[in-house]
Amino acid sequence: MLYPKIGIRPVIDGRWGGVRESLEMQTMSMAKNAAALISENLRYPDGTPVQCVIGCTTIGGGAEAAAVADQFSTENVVATLSVTPCWCYGTETFDMDSHTIKAVWGFNGTERPGAVYLAAVMAAHAQRGLPAFSIYGHDVQEADDTSIPDDVGEKILRFARGAVAVGWMKNKAYVNLGGVSMGIAGSYCDVSVMQKFFGLRAEWVDLTELLRRITLGIYDTEEYSSALVWIKANCHEGTDKNAGKEFPTVITKSKVVPADKDWEFIAKMTIVIRDILFGNPRLKELGWHEEALGKNAVLGGFQGQRSWTDWLP
Structure with a gap:
């Protein structure tokens, strides 16, 4: 480096x-x-x-x-x-x-x-x-x-x-995952500020790219397995305050990932986002050459309120 x-x-x-x-x-x-x-x-x-x-x-x-x-x-x-x-x-x-x-x-x-x-x-x-x-x-x-x-x-x-x-x-990227959420001004990425003050290239990735990679298995499965082992050992769940409560149908129908599968989805999502930001040579070995490059990012932001979190972890 x-x-x-x-x-x-x-x-x-x-x-x-x-x-x-x-x-x-x-x-x-x-x-x-x-x-x-x-x-x-x-x-x-x-x-x-x-x-x-x-x-x-x-x-x-x-x-x-x-x-x-x-x-x-x-x-x-x-x-x-x-x-x-x-x-x-x-x-x-x-x-x-x-x-x-x-x-x-x-x-x-x-x-x-x-x-x-x-x-x-x-x-x-x-x-x-x-x-x-x-x-x-x-x-x-x-x-x-x-x-x-x-x-x-x-x-x-x-x-x-x-x-x-x-x-x-310098010359790295700030990657916006998603767009402006609920009209929140803080979710807006000012390209001019990023370039002139920080020397960063502003980039955007639609959140459907996360779903594509998760659905098609564009991630390192060995790393995913290791992540699950670490999660089970270190991420202890607290009390579910929503257990036993009744919610409107619009909310219950939006829970498409079963509760016992949340951690699996989150592990995949985390690995995919990391690969998008920084790249992963392992993906090239799996035949995904463009995805292996990443975005040369120094950091990124996830703007997923409502459009994502209303139905996904």
């Missing part, structure tokens, strides 16, 4: 002749520490540690900024964290890729503090219309202090969480 990654940009004072050379180790150390903090504390939805890519060089000017940008373009980097302990050349070193989410961590130290660069580059980001998050420690650290203060660490992790969430959603 191609995971969305966070690129760490070690930005440095570009003046050779003693200045840059003295800062190389400290700057790259900041980048490595930031990457370790993120990977050790954050996970993707599947439990895999969040991956970071450290720039192939410290960035002292436009040429090196371009080299790192080229590196990141092959790594599915969706966000960048620029780190520096010192003054750097503002617009010559900043991330100007309009498609990445950006943050800058300026080291609050006793000499050559990154605060000056942070202020300058944040002004540049605002001027160029490229928003960036500003990260700066409350307390002054010794120049040789390589630790990440708690407040800085929390800001970095907050940024990374949001960036990974955006990257995880």
Whole structure:
């Protein structure tokens, strides 16, 4: 799987002749520490540690900024964290890729503090219309202090969480199962919002597709059997408050799935919906090639009130 990654940009004072050379180790150390903090504390939805890519060089000017940008373009980097302990050349070193989410961590130290660069580059980001998050420690650290203060660490992790969430959603789909129910505005999927704000493709699947797959057996029967075993072991039914009550014919006739078959139907329905959203290579083995692909979804919504739930589980 191609995971969305966070690129760490070690930005440095570009003046050779003693200045840059003295800062190389400290700057790259900041980048490595930031990457370790993120990977050790954050996970993707599947439990895999969040991956970071450290720039192939410290960035002292436009040429090196371009080299790192080229590196990141092959790594599915969706966000960048620029780190520096010192003054750097503002617009010559900043991330100007309009498609990445950006943050800058300026080291609050006793000499050559990154605060000056942070202020300058944040002004540049605002001027160029490229928003960036500003990260700066409350307390002054010794120049040789390589630790990440708690407040800085929390800001970095907050940024990374949001960036990974955006990257995880990017170019995936939100799948509407069914349509608007009972005129409920919350059931309406605004395509423009999904695309412009979340980078999601909005798709729709009619609920008859669920019935088709259940009726024709377009699901993994082995997985279905395993699901039933798990349900019986873990889903304990409570008291039926409707037992013994009399209901109008319109309600009793609508109960087409016997009560003792509800769990079987629900298990099939759950597996089918999962396959629609995320795909299932097992279906290809069974001859259902299109169905095996899924919708490349990150999530979906079931709009089934009345049209579905009046007669089906």
